Amino acid sequence: MITSNHLGGMEMRKIRTEELIPIIKELCKKACYELENELVDKLKESFEEEESELGKEVLDELIENAEYAKENQVASCQDTGITVVHMEIGQEVVWEGMYLYDAVNEGVRQGYEEGYLRKSVVGDPLIRENTGDNTPAVIRTDIVEGDKVKIVVMPKGAGSENMSRLKMLTPADGSEGVKSFVLETIRLAGGKACPPLIVGVGIGGTMDYAAWLSKRALQRPLGEANKAEHLKKLELELLEEINKTGIGPLGLGGTVTALDVNIEAFPCHIASLPVAVNLQCNSSRHAVVTI
Amino acid sequence: MKVKLPLTREVVEELNIGDVLELTGYLYTARDAAHKRMVETIERGGKPPIELDNQTIFYAAPCPAPPDKPIGSIGPTTSVRMDPYVETLLKEGLIAMIGKGDRSYYIPPLMKKYKAVYLLGLGGAAAIMARKVKEAREIAYVDLGAESIKELYVENLKVIVGIDTKGRILQEEGIAKYRKI
Known part of the structure; x- marks a missing residue:
């Protein structure tokens, strides 16, 4: 439910944090399955430019891999990373519901589980036990003008x-x-x-x-x-x-x-x-x- | 060039850096945590959970297998982290490793001494590499999750010889050829 109301004379936009869960989940899968078209095009351009035969062979495999991963909705790389989530939050947004970061982590948890993505995060950096669900994500938030929220999910190998x-x-x-x-x-x-x-x-x-x-x-x-x-x-x-x-x-x-x-x-x-x-x-x- | 696994010393000695191989047969996955555990076991006088003689280790931890597939996306991880464990495993008979990136200075002499090879997998091409895996079975250190030791049957898995039994290094020679600054 997204509604608007006046808070202290200012137009605010309410967003329930739970709404982020399915959004983050889908973004995790999409990021891991589908390399952007611009990147695939750039790899194709590079194939033309590359002088080494072995280098060309590698680029050719990477292009085929990107196309296959997208078509079959599987991870393009097995290292589906630690999940970096960057949110640019409009200052006219008011959050309601569960804690925002818990909602983001729940989305990551569901995305990695349902998407058959590798869980690559250890809880304590020295004790090193896998958390089993790829959480916690590395979450960064910026406050920006307006009432929109931009969410970038960036699995980082x-x-x-x-x-x-x-x-x-x-x-x-x-x-x-x-x-x-x-x-x-x-x-x-x-x-x-x-x-x-x-x-x-x-x-x-x-x-x-x-x-x-x-x-x-x-x-x-x-x-x-x-x-x-x-x-x-x-x-x-x-x-x-x-x-x-x-x-x-x-x-x-x-x-x-x-x-x-x-x-x-x-x-x-x-x-x-x-x-x-x-x-x-x-x-x-x-x-x-x-x- | 098509090559059968397990490799033999005769076959390995014929390989040269830059050779593109298509491997068919059984190999094992093991990476950071599994190496640490295997080497600790050997150093205590114990037996590692897999017989290493003439075997190939793929430095990899795949994605979980989707319902209709034997394995999820799989590709090589950075090999240099496994360098401190290599000689112990070579002494047990290990014949080849598949990974990515260059290795420590002491690895090429070891490849020469033990007649073993370092093979490069195609980092980033994990979705199509998974198509070459026909069977996968978790066989040890299951508690390590993604990092457990798995036995894979691969068909025509493409790899490139990175360090051969003469101790030559593909990356070193390749980069020197194209370096302009």
């Missing part, structure tokens, strides 16, 4: 997440410092992060915020550039240089190591230049809905 890095540069390091840190990260990752990659870069903010920016950068539609001219230029330069590293598809050697580089930036302290690189494997999954 560990192969690429484990090769992601963060460094506190000094302001003097500048964009050259950013570039060399990104390239170093790509080289260290090699084939472990399942290239061709999508590279999310967060610059600025604080240590934690840069990391979040780098993950949010991965949500940007493929092929869309940063709106700031200098960052767009940096994205293009990085993409070109990453593809000169020779790492290639799955690190077997080749000319397609990354499909896209997305940078997100935020103001920072006069003394700081935080940089985070969040790598995304070839199975870049997210499903989005706005309610």
